[in-house]
Amino acid sequence: xxxxxxxxxxxxxxGAMRVATAMTDVHYVLHAPQGxxxxxxxxxxxERLPRRPPVTYTTFQARDLGGDxxxxxxxxxxxxxxRFNPAAMLVGSSCTAELIxxxxxxxxxxxxxxxxxVALELPSYQRKENWGASETFYQLCRHLVHKPAAxxxxxxxxxxxxxxxxxxxxxxxxxxxxxxxxxxxxxxxxAVVAPLxxxxxxxxxxxxxxxxxVLYPEIGLAAAQWLQRQFDQPYTKTVPLGxxxxxxxxxxxxxxxxLPQPAQDPSNAHAHWxxxxxxxxxxxxxRVYIFGDATHVVAAARIASQEMGFEVVGLGTYSREFxxxxxxxxxxxxxxxxxxxxxxxxxxxxxxxxxELILGTQMERHIAKRQGIPCAVISAPVHxxxxxxxxxxxxxxxxxxxxxxxxxxxLMMGLEEHLIGMFREDFEFHxxxxxxxxxxTRPAAENVAPVVAAPISAPVAxxxxxxxxxxAPAPTNTLTTDSVQKVAAPAQAxxxxxxxxxxxxxxxxxxxxxxxxxxxRNTERFAQDQGVATITVETLYDAKAHFSx
Amino acid sequence: xxxxIPIRAETSAQTSGCTDVVPLVERGQREVFCxxxxxxxxxxxxxxxxxxxxxxxxxAHLIQSAAGVMIFAEPRFGTAIIDERDLAGLADVxxxxxxxxxxxxxxxxxxxxxxxxxxxxSEVIKLDLSRAAERQNQIHHPKVRVLNYSGSGIxxxxxxxxxxxxxxxxxxxxASTDTAPALMVVGTLAxxxxxxxxxxxxxxxxxxxxxPPRNSQAMPVVGPNTRYLLAQPFLADTARALQSRGAQHLxxxxxxxxxxxxxxxxxxxxxxxxAPEVFEQATAAPRQRAEKAxxxxxxxxxxxxxxxFPDSQLEIPLARFVHxxxxxxxxxxxxxYLHRQHMAAELALMPAGTRISxxxxxxxxxxxxxxxxxxxxxxxxxxxxxxxAQGITTKWAIELVFTPIQGYEQAADLAGLFSRPLKRRLKxxx
Numbered sequence: 007x008x009x010x011x012x013x014x015x016x017x018x019x020x021g022a023m024r025v026a027t028a029m030t031d032v033h034y035v036l037h038a039p040q041g042x043x044x045x046x047x048x049x050x051x052x053e054r055l056p057r058r059p060p061v062t063y064t065t066f067q068a069r070d071l072g073g074d075x076x077x078x079x080x081x082x083x084x085x086x087x088x089r090f091n092p093a094a095m096l097v098g099s100s101c102t103a104e105l106i107x108x109x110x111x112x113x114x115x116x117x118x119x120x121x122x123x124v125a126l127e128l129p130s131y132q133r134k135e136n137w138g139a140s141e142t143f144y145q146l147c148r149h150l151v152h153k154p155a156a157x158x159x160x161x162x163x164x165x166x167x168x169x170x171x172x173x174x175x176x177x178x179x180x181x182x183x184x185x186x187x188x189x190x191x192x193x194x195x196x197a198v199v200a201p202l203x204x205x206x207x208x209x210x211x212x213x214x215x216x217x218x219x220v221l222y223p224e225i226g227l228a229a230a231q232w233l234q235r236q237f238d239q240p241y242t243k244t245v246p247l248g249x250x251x252x253x254x255x256x257x258x259x260x261x262x263x264x265l266p267q268p269a270q271d272p273s274n275a276h277a278h279w280x281x282x283x284x285x286x287x288x289x290x291x292x293r294v295y296i297f298g299d300a301t302h303v304v305a306a307a308r309i310a311s312q313e314m315g316f317e318v319v320g321l322g323t324y325s326r327e328f329x330x331x332x333x334x335x336x337x338x339x340x341x342x343x344x345x346x347x348x349x350x351x352x353x354x355x356x357x358x359x360x361x362e363l364i365l366g367t368q369m370e371r372h373i374a375k376r377q378g379i380p381c382a383v384i385s386a387p388v389h390x391x392x393x394x395x396x397x398x399x400x401x402x403x404x405x406x407x408x409x410x411x412x413x414x415x416x417l418m419m420g421l422e423e424h425l426i427g428m429f430r431e432d433f434e435f436h437x438x439x440x441x442x443x444x445x446x447t448r449p450a451a452e453n454v455a456p457v458v459a460a461p462i463s464a465p466v467a468x469x470x471x472x473x474x475x476x477x478a479p480a481p482t483n484t485l486t487t488d489s490v491q492k493v494a495a496p497a498q499a500x501x502x503x504x505x506x507x508x509x510x511x512x513x514x515x516x517x518x519x520x521x522x523x524x525x526x527r528n529t530e531r532f533a534q535d536q537g538v539a540t541i542t543v544e545t546l547y548d549a550k551a552h553f554s555x
Numbered sequence: 556x557x558x559x560i561p562i563r564a565e566t567s568a569q570t571s572g573c574t575d576v577v578p579l580v581e582r583g584q585r586e587v588f589c590x591x592x593x594x595x596x597x598x599x600x601x602x603x604x605x606x607x608x609x610x611x612x613x614x615a616h617l618i619q620s621a622a623g624v625m626i627f628a629e630p631r632f633g634t635a636i637i638d639e640r641d642l643a644g645l646a647d648v649x650x651x652x653x654x655x656x657x658x659x660x661x662x663x664x665x666x667x668x669x670x671x672x673x674x675x676x677s678e679v680i681k682l683d684l685s686r687a688a689e690r691q692n693q694i695h696h697p698k699v700r701v702l703n704y705s706g707s708g709i710x711x712x713x714x715x716x717x718x719x720x721x722x723x724x725x726x727x728x729x730a731s732t733d734t735a736p737a738l739m740v741v742g743t744l745a746x747x748x749x750x751x752x753x754x755x756x757x758x759x760x761x762x763x764x765x766x767p768p769r770n771s772q773a774m775p776v777v778g779p780n781t782r783y784l785l786a787q788p789f790l791a792d793t794a795r796a797l798q799s800r801g802a803q804h805l806x807x808x809x810x811x812x813x814x815x816x817x818x819x820x821x822x823x824x825x826x827x828x829x830a831p832e833v834f835e836q837a838t839a840a841p842r843q844r845a846e847k848a849x850x851x852x853x854x855x856x857x858x859x860x861x862x863x864f865p866d867s868q869l870e871i872p873l874a875r876f877v878h879x880x881x882x883x884x885x886x887x888x889x890x891x892y893l894h895r896q897h898m899a900a901e902l903a904l905m906p907a908g909t910r911i912s913x914x915x916x917x918x919x920x921x922x923x924x925x926x927x928x929x930x931x932x933x934x935x936x937x938x939x940x941x942x943x944a945q946g947i948t949t950k951w952a953i954e955l956v957f958t959p960i961q962g963y964e965q966a967a968d969l970a971g972l973f974s975r976p977l978k979r980r981l982k983x984x985x
Contacts, residue, residue: 130613
């Protein structure tokens with residue numbers, strides 16, 4: 007038994023639902039108790055699908071248990087067949103039905119349906135959602151894929167399938183569009199995308215393409231490996247997440263197909279230049295923590311380190327199936343991978359590491375919020391806002407652009423927050439000041455009164471970490487480790503504080519107001535550490551020298 | 556409007572309304588929540604209670620999907636996920652449960668009441684949670700009391716989880732030694748509604764206890780002198796348990812809308828001997844205020860045709876409210892379960908000939924709904940967007956359970972929940 011307050015993944019039958027819902031003419035008959043229909047609303051609310059997922063539940067109740075739940079299942083399957091007329095049917099059990107041991111596969115066989123019926127064995131007490139999706143897609147391929155005709159007509163351009171995208175996938179919709187465009191530009195036609203928007207007839211044709219593109223190994227890898235074993239169909243190993251990985255992906259595709267490699271990146275590849283522009287210098291060495299599914303974590307670590315210039319201080323995944331890949335990845339950054347589905351462990355690690363940016367799931371977003379750390383979402387599970395209306399791929403060059411903006415925004419906002427905290431002392435930004443565009447309505451008394459007194463005497467209310475050096479107006483590395491630690495325990499010194507000499511106070515007034523609070527605090531801290539009772543101009547500059555190391 | 560509404564079948568409502576209705580009873584796929592979902596609002600109510608579901612990953616996933624962001628505020632609910640070792644008998648399930656409960660209570664020393672909540676898996680494997688609760692009680696006595704109930708889908712539908720939870724608390728309520736009649740209001744109400752009701756009863760000179768209480772250390776007393784009003788329609792087992800402690804039910808419609816609230820208050824006032832002028836004085840102002848606020852909503856909703864899918868058992872009282880006070884026409888009123896006795900006063904007020912359905916075969920009901928082409932459909936989130944995509948305006952039902960809707964001050968808010976989707980459709984169409 008495991009105590010759980012939060013789970014990163016649902017049960018495996020939800021994975022099967024993701025595959026069934028992704029496809030166009032498959033129906034899933036699920037032996038499940040009343041209440042398991044809750045999973046429908048993941049699709050209708052989070053992904054905002056305008057249709058019901060193609061799932062019929064037997065919804066048995068206690069009074070049915072004494073009777074014939076098997077008959078109930080057969081009725082449900084028969085009725086689903088008559089009503090929805092699917093091209094193939096998935097049958098299986100949810101966790102409770104697994105315990106009552108009816109055999110959906112055998113029962114469905116007894117109905118002698120005229121369509122392919124795929125029986126799913128999804129061990130609910132050992133496996134989880136992604137495994138369920140992967141297994142379902144693999145079983146569908148095994149049951150449906152036809153051997154291609156020996157004398158298939160020659161094609162003008164090489165073709166591939168895209169494997170892995172599903173319903174409820176994080177940005178799957180737009181990733182497919184982006185990678186399809188990329189492949190088309192290279193000269194490759196996409197034959198079938200599966201399971202997303204694929205029909206049974208599409209899946210039957212999978213073996214006819216020249217190779218497979220595995221976009222999401224969590225869901226598509228098992229099927230791709232099977233297709234390789236059965237039909238010698240190669241598959242791509244690189245997931246095109248990030249500019250570098252996208253280039254590697256292009257090389258891989260060109261090697262597989264013998265097509266020429268494009269000479270340069272497309273004109274929309276902005277992320278690379280943005281990261282190089284001087285505005286991004288302050289991103290250098292930012293300490294980042296990464297958690298999510300294996301594919302997105304491994305990719306994010308590479309982007310963070312090589313494309314953004316961050317320092318990866320910790321990473322982990324809830325995907326146990328891909329633990330080895332994530333451990334290998336962690337080694338490259340000199341950290342230990344955290345493989346867990348317990349969010350409390352993730353929280354503990356984040357607490358210990360105190361990163362400056364967290365890249366994770368919606369769970370990490372809430373951990374980050376609690377701890378006041380900037381955060382961006384890179385992986386499922388996600389909430390409704392991460393199924394956006396706008397075009398927002400993660401993969402390919404446009405994906406790299408999206409990632410750059412998404413990751414930097416919380417940091418910019420973090421910086422803004424600190425600056426506003428400092429500006430609070432300024433006459434134009436104090437709490438009582440009206441916004442500048444309402445200047446004419448500003449009460450005359452208020453904008454004068456607190457101005458002069460405030461900067462010198464009022465302590466800074468919020469932690470000020472943005473600027474390490476008191477005199478340099480725009481230093482580059484604004485949020486270093488030690489500056490974070492320096493502000494960790496600021497307030498305690500209040501009782502035995504050193505007094506400021508009038509000259510030092512005056513000198514402090516010369517420092518730009520947006521770093522003045524920081525300078526004051528650092529100086530006082532220094533004075534206290536050194537046992538200085540009166541702060542002189544000398545002390546001020548000693549402190550500056552001390553902290554600017 | 557008369558403040559006295561005939562509430563007993565034997566007086567005048569013998570043949571009126573839907574009293575003798577034969578509901579359309581259907582069996583088939585049911586698109587409903589299980590009783591575990593009740594935890595979402597129950598844990599907000601009882602502030603020192605923890606709800607530990609003993610179930611599968613599916614149960615944990617359900618609660619987190621339903622709880623949305625609430626899960627992050629160090630929630631007072633969790634799941635002990637049964638794994639293959641428990642099923643294979645490799646681990647002693649009871650020892651495992653001891654371990655998990657120990658771990659939990661060590662983490663949350665502020666918890667004084669722990670519910671072990673049964674689920675479909677725990678019931679199918681016949682895990683005896685009542686025995687487990689007894690044992691935990693011995694281990695953690697006196698700091699923590701441990702109770703158990705079932706919120707499984709095979710036993711309970713959505714709000715019935717609250718019924719099972721409250722019923723589990725009743726045997727432990729302190730016995731009342733008084734003989735003078737005392738009033739108890741049963742069913743979870745939002746704190747703001749509870750405070751309003753308390754002040755209304757105060758003005759009538761009545762002392763009232765609410766059950767469940769906000770804190771497990773303040774359980775109301777119960778005994779033969781207890782008269783209880785049901786604030787919620789889904790409390791069949793709780794009522795039975797209270798009855799067995801000698802308490803007497805005050806039949807009344809449910810406090811939804813002006814009429815429902817007045818009749819509900821009146822039932823208590825009559826039983827406890829409040830003078831009519833005192834009652835009038837206590838209720839006149841809020842009643843008029845609510846009627847005025849409702850009149851605005853009525854303009855929007857008058858004559859609109861409404862269809863209720865089954866969800867919470869609130870459907871019949873809601874249908875009565877929207878029909879009588881907002882002038883809406885009832886196409887179909889679905890309920891997961893029809894308790895005739897508790898619903899008697901409501902049924903008497905329903906327009907005769909209303910199509911009432913009990914249980915569900917969701918595909919057939921959707922066929923009926925689409926054929927009827929109602930103006931507004933009250934349904935769960937699994938159906939709402941798919942119906943909207945077909946051009947049918949919906950009001951998602953869960954909001955009616957999570958929002959304060961009872962009493963005078965909320966009557967217009969409740970009406971607003973129905974008018975908003977229609978208003979929105981008009982705005983976006985323009």
